[in-house]
Amino acid sequence: DVKVTQSSRYLVKRTGEKVFLECVQDMDHENMFWYRQDPGLGLRLIYFSYDVKMKEKGDIPEGYSVSREKKERFSLILESASTNQTSMYLCASSLLGRGGETQYFGPGTRLLVL
Amino acid sequence: KQEVTQIPAALSVPEGENLVLNCSFTDSAIYNLQWFRQDPGKGLTSLLLIQSSQREQTSGRLNASLDKSSGRSTLYIAASQPGDSATYLCAVWGTEYSGGGADGLTFGKGTHLIIQP
Numbered sequence: 267d268v269k270v271t272q273s274s275r276y277l278v279k280r281t282g283e284k285v286f287l288e289c290v291q292d293m294d295h296e297n298m299f300w301y302r303q304d305p306g307l308g309l310r311l312i313y314f315s316y317d318v319k320m321k322e323k324g325d326i327p328e329g330y331s332v333s334r335e336k337k338e339r340f341s342l343i344l345e346s347a348s349t350n351q352t353s354m355y356l357c358a359s360s361l362l363g364r365g366g367e368t369q370y371f372g373p374g375t376r377l378l379v380l
Numbered sequence: 381k382q383e384v385t386q387i388p389a390a391l392s393v394p395e396g397e398n399l400v401l402n403c404s405f406t407d408s409a410i411y412n413l414q415w416f417r418q419d420p421g422k423g424l425t426s427l428l429l430i431q432s433s434q435r436e437q438t439s440g441r442l443n444a445s446l447d448k449s450s451g452r453s454t455l456y457i458a459a460s461q462p463g464d465s466a467t468y469l470c471a472v473w474g475t476e477y478s479g480g481g482a483d484g485l486t487f488g489k490g491t492h493l494i495i496q497p
Contacts, residue, residue: 270423299484309469309487324484356423368414369485371424 269293270372272357277377285344287375289357298340299358299369300324300332309356315340347379382407382474386488394496395462401455401491403470408448414485415444415455416469424469428455460495467492 273288291298299314301324311324313332321332329351333341340359344351355375360367383406393399403413412431416424428437428444430453436445443456457464471485 301485306489308489309471309485311484311486314484358424368426368429370426371416373423374421376421 270357270359270370272355272372272375274375275373277375279344279347279377279379281348281379283344283347283379285347285377285379287342287344287355287357287377289340289342289359289372290338291340291359291370292338293359293361293370294337295359295361295370296337297360297367297369298334299360300330300340300342301356301358302326303354303356303374312342349379351377352379353377382410382472382486384470384472384486384488386468386470386491388491389489390492390494392494392496393460395460397460398456398458399460399493401457401468401470401493403453403455403488405451405453405472405486407474408451409475410448411473411475413444413446413453413470413472415442415453416471418467418469418490427468462495462497465493465495 270291279285297316300312301309303309310326312330313324315321315334318337331343357372358369360369385404387402410432414429415427417427418424430437430446441458446453467490469490471487473485
């Protein structure tokens with residue numbers, strides 16, 4: 267079974283802090299994704315990566331950056347956390363290619379920025 | 381830009397009923413369409429994936445259909461059970477020819493399903 271793990275289930279941070287959200291997948295998947303989920307807005311794509319050291323912006327990249335130094339690990343970075351970044355963050359991975367493959371999701375990290 | 385709409389937003393039915401969830405999308409240039417299930421406070425579980433060249437997929441009591449030309453998909457759940465209670469999400473993966481937007485999945489806002497025992 268594919269397993270996607272996220273470093274924390276719940277996080278509480280202060281405005282202005284630098285926040286790291288970590289995601290690890292154990293199935294040698296090429297593609298990894300970060301989404302955020304908000305009530306009334308649904309899931310929205312923040313960043314994605316099709317290969318190591320490669321990243322592409324999604325629909326809402328402002329205020330975020332990412333790092334993919336190793337194939338299995340994809341980190342989302344909030345450079346200076348703000349209250350409007352309070353949300354549920356979901357990481358996903360898929361085997362390879364642009365489309366055509368099932369995306370597998372982690373359990374999510376619920377982030378509260380005070 | 382691709383938009384995905386799910387109807388109804390919420391549905392409550394007695395146990396044992398067959399039911400249909402609807403999903404529509406605005407741009408037919410897609411690689412695939414996926415249906416997911418999300419339990420409260422949890423991540424997403426993939427239920428079915430339909431490639432753009434396919435018309436339907438089945439898994440157990442679930443059947444999903446795709447009509448790409450009309451921009452519609454349905455998820456049929458047979459003989460519903462209380463354990464089916466969850467939010468069901470539809471998502472499409474657009475191609476480079478889709479009208480704007482980034483790669484990756486575009487999600488609907490979900491149908492919140494309650495199966496009454």
